[in-house]
Amino acid sequence: MPRHTILVIPGDSFPGQDIVSHLQNGGWAVQHANAPAELRTRLAAFRPEVVLADLDAWGEPGSASIERFAACDAKVVLVGGDGAAVSQAIRAGAWYHLPVLPEVELLEALLERACDARCMERSHAYLKTCEARATSAAALLGDSAPMQATRIQMRRLLDAETQSASGRLPAILISGENGSGKESVARALHMEGAQAGGPFVMLNCAAADDRLETELFGSDDEESGAWPGGLVDAAEGGTLFLAEIGACTKALQARIVALIEGRRVSRDGADHETVAPLRIICSTSQSLDVLVRDGRFRPDLLRLLRVNAIPVSPLRDRGEDVAILARHFLAHFARIYARPRMKFTAPSLAVLRGYRWPGNVSELSDMMEQTVLLARGDIITPNQLAICPGLSGSCERDFQTLDSYCMSVPSTGVNVADVEQDLVVKMLEKTDWNVTKSARLLGLTRDQLRYRIEKLGLMRPER
Structure with a gap:
């Protein structure tokens, strides 16, 4: 099997046939184009990973040549040309420029790197597409009235930001019980908003202990293990998600206020304007009003966060969403553990609907993974759900009375x-x-x- 596919476009800077022979002997799949008409045919049929071309081939400007290659998603390595032509070609998207053709060994190493870079970029693009599909607002599962209200509020916020002349991105506060899906809402806001192309950086403020300030704003101490500029710098151009904002000290809250107001507090304590837009999303499972009353939370920070507040309802208030999410998680874990035929009986779904779900969506996800791992068969009955600690009580009562929940007969027989x-x-x-x-x-x-x-x-x- 060939190592990689390369299209060679020779010119005055290098003889094409010699290069083609050397690369073919090295295990590459190589074709060459000696005229513009051949180029169109080769690009359509060969689909090269890398194009090795004389910058002045056929007398065309470099940028015009590169535009031909963009459609086939190939990395372009150019040889020769003068300074102006090289600059123009690099701006047009050329991956690398060689003043002269190097030794074959060095050329092959460079072409390998070009193929690796192309592979990494395609993988990254694919993963970004998957992430966008999985974390968009449409991917927030549920048809209940609370879930629809959450999606509508998110859409109104994102639409308002799109129409904003200033491009300013106000902070957002997502509130709800532990496990209710606050992080999913934050990720959906990121992927659907203006910062979708940037990083999504998350920090759980309740878990960072005394290193929280260093984690956020960085440290000059190399032994601290923190990102030198802090997670604030790492999230620049994207979204910084601060989970459990109520766990921050009041001193740190003051720095977060400055950050939200458009100033970046540097490590030496001086303020300076942010270089790129930064979306800040906070979440809380506590009542921030109570924390303000107790003197543990700054009123000015709460006012800033309340400008855009999105509550997330607990799972017990979302009705039929329980069954929708249960089927989703069951299918998800069934794929992971190679048990694709698993499904619920109607009585088992009734048991799930009747449970209070103190751990919300996170608890449901954990229970479905446990069910897939431990259930004996592919038909999930209430008795099989009893392996989950939270559901065992309900199913034991059904078992004792031998009512319809335990004695239901699946269509596949028993x-x-x-x-x-x-x-x-x-x-x-x-x-x-x-x-x-x-x-x-x-x-x-x-x-x-x-x-x-x-x-x-x-x-x-x-x-």
Whole structure:
């Protein structure tokens, strides 16, 4: 298999046939074009990764030649030409310029680097596209009224910023319980906003302890391990997401106020204007009003953040969104763990809807991963959901009364022997392997239950 594909366009600066022969001997897939008509054919059919071209080939200006290559997503390495032509070609998008053709070994190393750079850029573009698709406002799952209201508020905010003549990006405060999806909303605002092309930098203020200020604004101390200019510099041109803003000290809050107001507080304490627009998004699971009353949060920072406040509702108030999210997470983890046929029964979805979800969306995601990992079959019943600690209580009550939640029959049918074994094992575990009590709860005699334990080869697990 060829190493890479290269199109050679020779000219006065280098003889094409010699280069083509050397590269082919080195394992490259090489074609050459000796006339403009050939170039169009080669680009359409060959799709080269790199174009190695004489800058003055056929007497065309460098920039005009490079525009021909842009459509095929190739890296352009140019040879020869004068200073003005080189500058024009670099501005037009040429990847590298060689005054003269080097030795073959050096040329091959350079072409390898060009191919690697192209591969990295394509991978980065693909990942950015995937990220945009996965974190856009449309990707915030749920059709409930609270979720629709959140999306509408986000869209109004983004539309207002687009129409702003100043291009100013005011701070945003996202509030909601832990696990409710505040980070997802922040990422969606970033990917749909003016800063989508820049970095998304996140810092959990509650987890940074006494290094929080250094993490944000940097340090001259090389041993601190912080980014030299801080995460504020790293996020420039993009979005800085400060999770749990209420955990910041009041001294740090003062610096954040200055940052939001358009001034950058440098490491030496002096203020200077921001070089590039910076989106600042904060989130909180605490009541900032209570923190202000307690003297732990600056009122001026709260006023700045309240200009654009987006509340995120807890999962228990989002109705049918529970089922939508549960199916999404089940499919997601089923793909990861190669169990693509997994699905819920109607009773199991009813159990999920009836749960209060104190951990919100994060808890639901964790439970679905646990279910995919530990469920015996591909049809998720309420009993299989009982492996999740939060749901075990609900499913145990259903099991005791043997109501429809536990006795529902999937359309694919059941194996009676498996059902019998599940019943016996579940009851023995429930009674801590008390055979007499288990037999009574199952409506069997003690001897009948002992017979089934022996037939099924069951043994009490060691402790």
